[in-house]
Amino acid sequence: MSLLMEILSPGFLLRNAFYGGLIIGFVAPLVGVYLVGRRMVFLGVALPQVSTAGVAGAFFWHALFHEHALHEGDFGLALAGSTVFTLAAILGLAVWESRSRARAEEQTGVLYAFAGALSLLLVASDRIAEIGILGLLKGEIIAIPTGELLVLAVGYAAIVAALWFFKKDLLLVSADRDLARSFGKNVLAWDVVLYLIIGTTISLGVLLVGPLVMFGFLIVPPLIAGRLVTGIRHLPLAASLFGGLAAFAGFAIAYRLDWPLGPTDVALVCVLLALVVTAQTAIGWLRRT
Amino acid sequence: MAGALVSFQDVTLGYDGTPVLEGLSLDVRPGDCLALLGPNGCGKSTILKTMAGIVPPLRGTVRSTFDGRPVRFGYVPQQETLDLAFPMTAAEVVEMGTYGGLPAGRRPRRAERERALECLEQVGAAELRGRLFHTLSGGQKQRALVARALATEPDLLLLDEPLSGIDAPTAAAILALLGRLNREQGLTILLVTHHLGAVREVVREAIWVHGGKLLRGPASTMLAPERVRTIIEEDFLS
Numbered sequence: 001m002s003l004l005m006e007i008l009s010p011g012f013l014l015r016n017a018f019y020g021g022l023i024i025g026f027v028a029p030l031v032g033v034y035l036v037g038r039r040m041v042f043l044g045v046a047l048p049q050v051s052t053a054g055v056a057g058a059f060f061w062h063a064l065f066h067e068h069a070l071h072e073g074d075f076g077l078a079l080a081g082s083t084v085f086t087l088a089a090i091l092g093l094a095v096w097e098s099r100s101r102a103r104a105e106e107q108t109g110v111l112y113a114f115a116g117a118l119s120l121l122l123v124a125s126d127r128i129a130e131i132g133i134l135g136l137l138k139g140e141i142i143a144i145p146t147g148e149l150l151v152l153a154v155g156y157a158a159i160v161a162a163l164w165f166f167k168k169d170l171l172l173v174s175a176d177r178d179l180a181r182s183f184g185k186n187v188l189a190w191d192v193v194l195y196l197i198i199g200t201t202i203s204l205g206v207l208l209v210g211p212l213v214m215f216g217f218l219i220v221p222p223l224i225a226g227r228l229v230t231g232i233r234h235l236p237l238a239a240s241l242f243g244g245l246a247a248f249a250g251f252a253i254a255y256r257l258d259w260p261l262g263p264t265d266v267a268l269v270c271v272l273l274a275l276v277v278t279a280q281t282a283i284g285w286l287r288r289t
Numbered sequence: 290m291a292g293a294l295v296s297f298q299d300v301t302l303g304y305d306g307t308p309v310l311e312g313l314s315l316d317v318r319p320g321d322c323l324a325l326l327g328p329n330g331c332g333k334s335t336i337l338k339t340m341a342g343i344v345p346p347l348r349g350t351v352r353s354t355f356d357g358r359p360v361r362f363g364y365v366p367q368q369e370t371l372d373l374a375f376p377m378t379a380a381e382v383v384e385m386g387t388y389g390g391l392p393a394g395r396r397p398r399r400a401e402r403e404r405a406l407e408c409l410e411q412v413g414a415a416e417l418r419g420r421l422f423h424t425l426s427g428g429q430k431q432r433a434l435v436a437r438a439l440a441t442e443p444d445l446l447l448l449d450e451p452l453s454g455i456d457a458p459t460a461a462a463i464l465a466l467l468g469r470l471n472r473e474q475g476l477t478i479l480l481v482t483h484h485l486g487a488v489r490e491v492v493r494e495a496i497w498v499h500g501g502k503l504l505r506g507p508a509s510t511m512l513a514p515e516r517v518r519t520i521i522e523e524d525f526l527s
Binding site for chain 2: 183
């Protein structure tokens with residue numbers, strides 16, 4: 001109880017990391033529902049890695065023209081790098097998919113490998129940048145400046161609003177494209193809207209929590225919710241609640257045990273998924289016997 | 290032709306610039322109950338998809354307005370081509386049929402949910418409403434998809450092989466349902482099928498896709514065993 005009071009107190013030193021994790025925990029699964037539903041889970045792995053490469057690109061760009069290292073005031077540059085790389089990757093994949101016979105997962109796999117290598121190569125010559133990128137890759141969420149937290153909160157609020165208003169349209173083009181076309185919907189335009197939502201979610205989130213945590217919260221809570229909730233109506237809400245609660249519990253555990261926050265969060269949601277799968281398997285077995 | 294729900298005029302159909310069928314002309318009039326027949330790969334599904342606006346024609350004119358407004362299509366896809374990875378219940382799948390009438394950004398409300406349940410009842414599948422769609426049998430899925438098409442409040446119901454992969458009693462029940470919808474509600478129906486014997490009692494006209502052309506006539510003539518044998522033999526030899 002005292003741990004909870006300490007975490008929730010206004011003067012708590014790591015409160016921005018706590019609130020940042022919570023926001024991502026609640027919002028990322030809402031977007032992840034579409035990645036899982038459209039069988040684009042691999043994209044959920046690759047895009048955060050691409051976004052990280054974008055941040056590395058921003059570090060590299062900065063090092064070319066400035067003598068000092070990237071600092072808090074250059075958040076905008078890192079965000080621009082992350083966003084440009086992520087959206088370019090989405091566009092590139094869409095074009096590649098339309099012109100190539102290669103399967104989507106092959107393209108995504110190549111993209112993931114390339115983005116990972118590029119991230120490390122871009123910062124290899126800059127020791128400070130390398131430490132920053134490695135911190136992102138490890139999911140070390142300690143110091144989130146208030147300005148960055150505000151950008152995350154506002155950006156994610158816009159994403160939640162877009163998902164709320166356009167749920168029917170995004171679901172329609174995601175679940176049955178032929179039906180959407182027969183209604184005269186512009187499927188490509190709605191795909192672009194969804195990809196912008198996915199790209200913005202990832203590029204904003206990766207800046208603060210890194211690719212591992214981003215992927216974990218995008219994919220695993222929707223998988224948990226999909227096993228416990230019947231139907232699509234309540235699935236996003238359930239996934240969001242699982243993600244948010246896991247972020248909350250993960251922070252408490254990491255703080256209490258002095259573990260790195262990102263890996264703790266991701267391990268926790270995976271353990272939750274394993275528990276749900278095990279319990280459902282056991283219940284199914286008991287019913288049969 | 291005036292009075293047609295859908296009119297093809299010298300239309301070439303195909304994908305990515307490659308023609309599948311060329312120079313087609315066809316009218317579907319209100320109240321028609323038609324079967325579209327032919328061998329695999331002859332372009333039956335492409336005709337349906339072009340009518341529904343899913344596949345654009347390569348050349349020619351496709352008109353689908355009636356009484357000065359766009360024709361509403363109820364499209365039932367081939368079951369095996371529908372991959373619903375989203376864990377949707379049967380009622381939610383049917384509710385999707387109401388989305389076409391809603392503007393962008395307008396979320397479905399109680400009226401749309403009630404409409405979906407009415408359509409499930411209409412096809413005798415109300416008990417499936419809470420079941421996950423991917424857990425349904427072939428016949429149950431087909432009923433849910435017909436209900437979804439009805440939820441669009443269609444002028445023209447287009448069904449792509451609605452009898453494939455389901456047992457004979459279920460197929461008979463679905464055909465009886467389609468016959469009832471056509472007779473009692475005047476719903477216009479065009480269905481693609483290979484089940485010639487089963488549809489003989491339901492459809493009034495049949496269209497064969499034969500040698501790249503459309504042969505249309507009364508069901509009694511077009512589905513007569515001698516005619517069917519001749520067409521199949523010619524298709525096989527060609």
